[in-house]
Amino acid sequence: MKVLVPVKRVIDFNVAVRVKADRTGVDLANVKMSINPFDEIAVEEAVRLKEKGKATEVVAVSIGPQGATETLRTALAMGADRAILVKHEGELEPLTVAKILRGVCTEEQPGLVILGKQAIDDDCNQTGQMLAALLGWPQGTFAAKVEMEDGTVAVTREVDGGLQTVSLTLPAIVTTDLRLNEPRYASLPNIMKARKKPILEKTVADFGIDPTPRLKVLEVREPEKRRAGAKVASAAELVAKLRERSVI
């Protein structure tokens, strides 16, 4: 079984984002970029499936600028076998990404697609579910555990109030939550090996898809800042203050 892992290049999660002065977006110039953390978990899960003999090949795919090659190299260094870069400059909406990935799935015929539950830049949490809908496949979102069975996959999901386990007919889509696994650090020999692994380049046009966004971003601004209040000297004073405000 082949596993496809879409990965997105995003601002590194440790970087404090700055809104541009003209309020058109977030400043991406000279900012450290990394693989989306949820996608890194997806790569790890796919590689583990291969190591357990449940998957035969792990293919990473990224849609983005030439710089996304670095993101794919990260996936390859972790253990993906080969990669596909669908080149595109500028923003893409999740539905467009899902349509491109549908095209990739038609060509690659994976048995399982594992994606991050959301990208930490636009926080949309849509692409996996949309890809499942377009392909007519079942979905196991927010996965905390993935177990391959004969012709199905059991996915334990993080839901409000606890965990839910569903069984999905293959092929299927899985989206990862934080606690699914802890991604490995790529070793230096594996990073070297990854440089020799193949990356096939394509364009959005190859899939016959119009990349124009349909939602119009009017403005991006900083959230309203909260101001620090007063310090209290004791827990008793704290209770008194809260009683004054009638919240307790």
Added chain:
Amino acid sequence: MAALVLAEHNNLALDEATAKTVSAAAQISTPVHVLVAGSRCKNAAEQASMLVFVEKVLLCDDPVYANFLAEPMAELLLSRAGDYDAILAPATANGKNILPRVAAKLDVPQISEILAVESPSVFRRPIYAGNAIQTIEAKGFKKVITVRVAAFPAVAQNGNGAIEAIAAAANPGLSRFVGENLTRSERPELTGAKIVISGGRGLQSKENFALIDRIADRLGAAVGASRAAVDAGFVPNDQQVGQTGKIVAPELYIAVGISGAIQHLAGMKDSKIIVAINKDEGAPIFGVADYGLVADLFEALPEFERALDQK
């Protein structure tokens, strides 16, 4: 036309997230209809019919919807989508799971986790974990929207909507419910609670969370935690407040032994009053707290408890 809201419920009772989503929906399109799909969920449908703005409740009572699986739920929503110009769901685990599937089949973009409705086609939503707020316009297509419920008030419950039973849609049969492991708690649900008290790494152990629990019991508060406390195994993961956990905005949020990483602040900074108890005076949590107490939590919490008991 009209707006359709997908109800959040547990088959027995309606979740308050529904009333909050209805208040967002009413700003976009009226009248508002609510879809209650589940198994033996008539009670939830009756509660939905009492929400103000709700003209009609579509009740689909069928075992196939008992566990709210995305594949059959999306088909049901799609079977009714033609009658509405906006389809909304709360941004709960169910809403986030089901709605993008509906949007993709309708070939429209989804607008995730709106915080505000500026006009029926202009919305504000957080990006980068709430470190930036995007204003977006959606024109010329059906609107499919998830709602950050902490950002909207619940509508009142003195309405009088009709209930119409509807038939189940075709089940794609691709997925099967196997089981669930839900944390049972007498305390209010985190996202709907008026008071939330959260513990962090500073609590040091699972057992020490009893200090938090005791205060929660006195205040009728929900108990939350930072990611550090969850990762350390002090509390189950569904209690995590933060960017990757629950987003809360209660009247009162008490952060105990939590430093206030960006990831945690993203989940609670819209609370009305924030209290921080931490021994590190330089902890970032004090930067957003209305009341800060620099103290050892192992002394401060019992003292807090005693002060609460003295009326």
